[in-house]
Amino acid sequence: AQKVTQAQTEISVVEKEDVTLDCVYETRDTTYYLFWYKQPPSGELVFLIRRNSFDEQNEISGRYSWNFQKSTSSFNFTITASQVVDSAVYFCALSGYNTDKLIFGTGTRLQVFP
């Protein structure tokens, strides 16, 4: 069975702090994809990143970085120098190789205070 766990329900930080959102997944597939999405208060999901299981290189995109570790089945997301606009719910998700189905974690609500 596939499962995504985001243990942090809610995180509050002050602007300019760094924050890491944890994601742990379970799957029996040898090939799979991992995703992060942002859901601002408007509700629309914003795609942030997709990572396939064969690519364990960490990725950096501006203030965002992702750490994929197969050994611990984790795909953590770090926001550096957080800003108020980063306030949103962040979802980690998983899909298998031959399926389009996305399994979402329960989400982490990030609040960044000025």
Next chain:
Amino acid sequence: GAVVSQHPSRVICKSGTSVKIECRSLDFQATTMFWYRQFPKQSLMLMATSNEGSKATYEQGVEKDKFLINHASLTLSTLTVTSAHPEDSSFYICSADGGRGYEQYFGPGTRLTVT
């Protein structure tokens, strides 16, 4: 590219009535679309997978007769909530398969309130 629209964005209806929500892929064709439901402060739960020209595949626990899905063309899927009740009030989100098997493009969602 890869824009998905949903209509309406918000709808309020009376208990017992039916509501139709449209999901359109605006600049690409989608043989597969997905319907999700999200309760307040909760995660997205997949309701069904909609394939163009065939019957939708529903997830366990989702009532087929209550949530009618039609995918009549490569750019349009509809979800009809029949005989809606207050417990059906939720945020419904669709997504469309971009064709590469691992990409989904999400619509902006429809907030349904049943009074």
